[in-house]
Amino acid sequence: xxxxxxxxxxxxxxxxxxxxxxxxxxxxxxxxxxxxxxxxxxxxxxxxxxxxxxxxxxxxxxxxxxxxxxxxxxxxxxxxxxxxxxxxxxxxxxxxxxxxxxxxxxxxxxxxxxxxxxxxxxxxxxxxxxxxxxxxxxxxxxxxxxxxxxxxxxxxxxxxxxxxxxxxxxxxxxxxxxxxxxxxxxxxxxxxxxxxxxxxxxxxxxxxxxxxxxxxxxxxxxxxxxxxxxxxxxxxxxxxxxxxxxxxxxxxxxxxxxxxxxxxxxxxxxxxxxxxxxxxxxxxxxxxxxxxxxxxxxxxxxxxxxxxxxxxxxxxxxxxxxxxxxxxxxxxxxxxxxxxxxxxxxxxxxxxxxxxxxxxxxxxxxxxxxxxxxxxxxxxxxxxxxxxxxxxxxxxxxxxxxxxxxxx
Amino acid sequence: xxxxxxxxxxxxxxxxxxxxxxxxxxxxxxxxxxxxxxxxxxxxxxxxxxxxxxxxxxxxxxxxxxxxxxxxxxxxxxxxxxxxxxxxxxxxxxxxxxxxxxxxxxxxxxxxxxxxxxxxxxxxxxxxxxxxxxxxxxxxxxxxxxxxxxxxxxxxxxxxxxxxxxxxxxxxxxxxxxxxxxxxxxxxxxxxxxxxxxxxxxxxxxxxxxxxxxxxxxxxxxxxxxxxxxxxxxxxxxxxxxxxxxxxxxxxxxxxxxxxxxxxxxxxxxxxxxxxxxxxxxxxxxxxxxxxxxxxxxxxxxxxxxxxxxxxxxxxxxxxxxxxxxxxxxxxxxxxx
Numbered sequence: 001x002x003x004x005x006x007x008x009x010x011x012x013x014x015x016x017x018x019x020x021x022x023x024x025x026x027x028x029x030x031x032x033x034x035x036x037x038x039x040x041x042x043x044x045x046x047x048x049x050x051x052x053x054x055x056x057x058x059x060x061x062x063x064x065x066x067x068x069x070x071x072x073x074x075x076x077x078x079x080x081x082x083x084x085x086x087x088x089x090x091x092x093x094x095x096x097x098x099x100x101x102x103x104x105x106x107x108x109x110x111x112x113x114x115x116x117x118x119x120x121x122x123x124x125x126x127x128x129x130x131x132x133x134x135x136x137x138x139x140x141x142x143x144x145x146x147x148x149x150x151x152x153x154x155x156x157x158x159x160x161x162x163x164x165x166x167x168x169x170x171x172x173x174x175x176x177x178x179x180x181x182x183x184x185x186x187x188x189x190x191x192x193x194x195x196x197x198x199x200x201x202x203x204x205x206x207x208x209x210x211x212x213x214x215x216x217x218x219x220x221x222x223x224x225x226x227x228x229x230x231x232x233x234x235x236x237x238x239x240x241x242x243x244x245x246x247x248x249x250x251x252x253x254x255x256x257x258x259x260x261x262x263x264x265x266x267x268x269x270x271x272x273x274x275x276x277x278x279x280x281x282x283x284x285x286x287x288x289x290x291x292x293x294x295x296x297x298x299x300x301x302x303x304x305x306x307x308x309x310x311x312x313x314x315x316x317x318x319x320x321x322x323x324x325x326x327x328x329x330x331x332x333x334x335x336x337x338x339x340x341x342x343x344x345x346x347x348x349x350x351x352x353x354x355x356x357x358x359x360x361x362x363x364x365x366x367x368x369x370x371x372x373x374x375x376x377x378x379x380x381x382x383x384x385x386x387x388x389x390x391x392x393x394x395x396x397x398x399x400x401x402x403x404x405x406x407x408x
Numbered sequence: 409x410x411x412x413x414x415x416x417x418x419x420x421x422x423x424x425x426x427x428x429x430x431x432x433x434x435x436x437x438x439x440x441x442x443x444x445x446x447x448x449x450x451x452x453x454x455x456x457x458x459x460x461x462x463x464x465x466x467x468x469x470x471x472x473x474x475x476x477x478x479x480x481x482x483x484x485x486x487x488x489x490x491x492x493x494x495x496x497x498x499x500x501x502x503x504x505x506x507x508x509x510x511x512x513x514x515x516x517x518x519x520x521x522x523x524x525x526x527x528x529x530x531x532x533x534x535x536x537x538x539x540x541x542x543x544x545x546x547x548x549x550x551x552x553x554x555x556x557x558x559x560x561x562x563x564x565x566x567x568x569x570x571x572x573x574x575x576x577x578x579x580x581x582x583x584x585x586x587x588x589x590x591x592x593x594x595x596x597x598x599x600x601x602x603x604x605x606x607x608x609x610x611x612x613x614x615x616x617x618x619x620x621x622x623x624x625x626x627x628x629x630x631x632x633x634x635x636x637x638x639x640x641x642x643x644x645x646x647x648x649x650x651x652x653x654x655x656x657x658x659x660x661x662x663x664x665x666x667x668x669x670x671x672x673x674x675x676x677x678x679x680x681x682x683x684x685x686x687x688x689x690x691x692x693x694x695x696x697x698x699x700x701x702x703x704x705x706x707x708x709x710x711x712x713x714x715x716x717x718x719x720x721x722x723x724x725x726x727x728x729x730x731x732x733x734x735x736x737x738x739x740x741x742x743x744x745x
Contacts (some may be wrong), residue, residue, distance in 0.1 A: 093536045144729055147443055147535050151680050152729060155722040158673055167715030293673065297543060304540060357555050365555070368547030375541040376529070 041229055048312070049222045056214070062323075067214040069326050073319040074217035075278045078224045080302040080314035082271020085228060086264050087300070088309035089237060091244035092142075095150045095296050096157025099137070100130040100269040102164065102291030104276025106171065109178045109286045112201060116188035117180075119201045119208055119216065123277040130273020131266050138265035142258055145247070157293055164288035177287035201281045213282050220278065221315070224271060229311060231267070240264055244309075272299075301371050307383025316382055321367075328366055331359035410585055415702040421591040421660060423698020424598030425451075428653035429675040430682060430690035431605060432646035438622040438685045439642045442527055443535050445542040448672025449549040450647050453518060454654025455663035456553055457511040459562050462503035502567045504659055511655045512648050519647025523640050546668065554665040561662035566590040571659075590659050597656050601649060602691055608645075609687070618642055622685070677725045683738025693736055697721050 051058075055073070056065050064070065083097050107129035111122035141152040164172040172178055180199040200207045208216050231237045239260045242250055250257050280286055289295070298321070306317025333356055340348045358366045378385055429451055436444050468484035475481075488496030499506065526545065530538045565571065570593055573586040609615035621628045621635050629635045654663070661667070678697055682689030703709065705717035716723075728735060 091536075093539065095539075140726060140730065144733060147539070147684075148680060148729060148733075150536075150539065151676050152726065154673060155677055155725050159719045159722040162718035163715055166718050294669075300540065362551060362555060364547055365551035368544045368551060371544030371547065372526075372541055375537055375544060376526075379533075379537060 038233070041233065044311075045222075045226055045229060048225055052218045052222055053215070055218070056211075063327070064323055067210045069322065070214045071217050071278075071282045072322045072326075074214065074221040075275050075282070076299070076302060076318035076322055077221050077315040078217075078278065079272055079275035079299055080306065080318040081221075081224050081228050082268040082275070083299045084268075084303050084308065084310075084314040085231060085240075085271065086268040087303060088314070089232065089240035089244065090261055090264050092145065092261065092265075093150045093300070094141075094153040094265070094268075095293065095300070096137070096153035096155075097268070097272050097299055098291050098293065098295035099157040099160045100134055100272035101276040101279070101295065101299075102160065102286070102288065103133050104130045104273030105280045105286035105290055106164075106178060106276075107273070108277035108280035109180065109284055110171075112180045112186075112199070112280070112284055113178075113184040114187065116186060117199065117201050118188070119203050119281045121188075122201065122281065123220075123274060126277030126280070127270045127273045130276065131270040134266045134269025134273075135262070138262050138269070142261050142265060154293055154296070157291060157296055161288055161291040161293070164291060172286070172288060175288070177285050180284045199284060201284055208281055217278055217282065220274065224274070225311075225315065232311060236260065236263070301367070301374075303381075304379070305370070305374050305381050307381030308379075310381070310383040313381050313383040320382070324366070324370075325363060328359050329361075329363040332356075411706060411708075412703070413585060414587065415706055416699050417585075417587050417591070419699030419702035420695065421594040421598075421698075422701065423695035424595050425653050425657050425671065425694075426675055426678045426698050427691045427694025428598050428601060429650050429671055430678040430694045431602060431687060432650045433675060433679050434682070434685060434687055434690040435605075435642055435646045435649075437679070438687070439618060439625075439639045440523075440527065440531065441625075442530060443538045443542070444527070445539050445672065445676075446522070446546040446549065447542075447646075447650055448668035448670070448675065449546040450515065450518070450650040450668070451654040451657075451671050452550060452553065452663065452665065452668030454511055454515055454651030455658050455667060456557060456654075457514055457651060458504050458507040458564060458655040458658045459557065459663060461507035461510045462500075462564065465500050465503050465506075504564055504566060504655065507655050508652060511651050515648040515651030516644040518651075519644035520640060522647070523643040527643065528636075528640075546672070550665045550668060557665065559665060561664040563662040564658040566593075566659035594656050594660060598653065601652060605645070605649060606687070614638065614641075674721060677721055679735075681725050681728045681735055683735025686735065686737040689735055689737030697724060700724060 052074070055070055056067075059065050059070070064073075079097075079101060083094070086097075087093050104126035107126040108122035111125045115121055137153065137156045141149055141156065144152060165174060182199065200209055202208060203212070203216055206212050239250075239255070239257075243257050243261065247257055276286075276290065279290070302317040302321050303314045304317070305321060306315065307313025333352060336352045336355055336359070337348065340351045343351065356362070358369075374381065380387070429447060432450070433444060433447050436442055436447070465488060466486045468486045469490060470482045471485055473481040473483040486496065486500050488500055490496070492499075522545070526541065530541060566589075570589045572589055574589045574592060575586050609619055617628065617633055617635075617638055621638065625635060654667075657663075674697075675694075678693045679690055681697065682691070682693030700720055701717065704720040710717060732738075
């Protein structure tokens, strides 16, 4: 049942023995279905960009048409996209990615405090710091693979989390969390006389709160999507897929796989840093709980829910999960009573009693159940569900794009 | 010197808990080949078995408190005390150790249900998917416990006879070191459970089959032994071991619903340090890391390396994995990938 998750494409194995120079030719016979033509890619990018930018309109009917939640969709979309570069493309399951998210947040807030409220400086610094941190952790963790790798990354993330709470309190401000204050030096802002002490991050004068904040995140999401697309279609992406399908064979053919993995790890760490930085931009506050391993588990779930190894899946998974989190945790008995108002009184009470453990504070129960159900029944995530449904329609035409889901 | 002895003692009971959880993890991993992220939740469920049992024993009746004369005061007296007098009170006091009686069947049944209902469908699937599905299960289990028992830690008391301190110093011939007796009981308890598990594996035919299955599952199956059913029982045993570790740990640390997650991460590190698939390795690493963690929390050491107590276990894990990739006692061919 797990075929399509661990071995992304049956065509891959045919393209494996090629030298890098050969596999650079993008439309090789063995690579069909893996490397689609660039025109359809740009079409997809255009549709994606349009869909993201018009989210306020088409998500309004389901109650998600306000900036706070849309920002979250975009930010966690970036986080999941980056995680997918590592887990989805190369098959290495990191259980400590939240460490980079947290590092990015701290780095961004420090830039707000020290230099300027300009979001660009903060984000660049967040990406760089998270990247360096990922380079260090990746260098050590990638010496092992499989479950050892997962546990090493988990150990590092827990280590960072514990340190952020204890010794590094001067940097992280411990349990209170790092905040911007009116008394911060903000050297650049003072130099150019721009500071009004409100402590709202801006983009060259435009305050990034509410809708401008969302569009800022959305544009970065589209950019991140574009970069991910280019990575997937590059030789580098191909190498990662090859490592995923059979790392031993890669090693036997004489490729040093570790540099590729390390690069993927650092890139995905930088995505996480960007996401963490954006979290700080939309709300200039950084806390250690962003580094906790439950946060790492969350991004794994987002990616799985959407579809591991697919381009669009992680973004969809992130949005679906943040949306469900929002509505489930906001429900309480009053809301439920109103929702089931149309039922007879006895049945209404019954439904409310049944459902109330799953909403509000019990949102995590729903999350855990969802996690299990997705892994058990739909390991390929939403994207696989879509493919199965569309495959049913196209079966008679024998379309090759449905082949990867045929293994079930 | 006294401080060091005290810290080593401190590490022994914590190490005992790590060792017991890691033992179960290793048993499950070695026999079934499954990475069980829900094992910490089993530890937590064991702890809540003790909570449930002691609540059951202390179902009380409200009676007028005669000693207060100024106003109407009431106190709660457990029915057991009302009915059986001193014997009943003794049973109530010994609730935690007595919970073992309840915990063993409950935990074995939970283990069976988990293995038959979920885990067996994941034998053929990748480790990543095993991790993910058991991680989901762990969340579900802890949320169910949270729903019934609330989010706050529930303090439990050791039996009065064992609640005090013992003078360890006299035993060791050193100066006066007093130490909570229950922690020593816990250490001895964990040692005896470990001993039982090892004796079971070494001295019974069933244990022989299990050991053979850990070494080469396929051949044992070819010899006509129903290895599937044997392994279900192993899962039940591992679940009971984790549960018992949880039951007895309640007087040391008040259980709350995320107790399991806290211990799980550490136990996995213990398993990896000990060597995946090696039972003696799991026990050794459990005690070793427990003691190291307590030693690192000494003020003298924290003064030299601040924050070392928070990260020592992870640091050791990283160093061990890099220097001895198979762990302290890992065998060739187990999880080499």
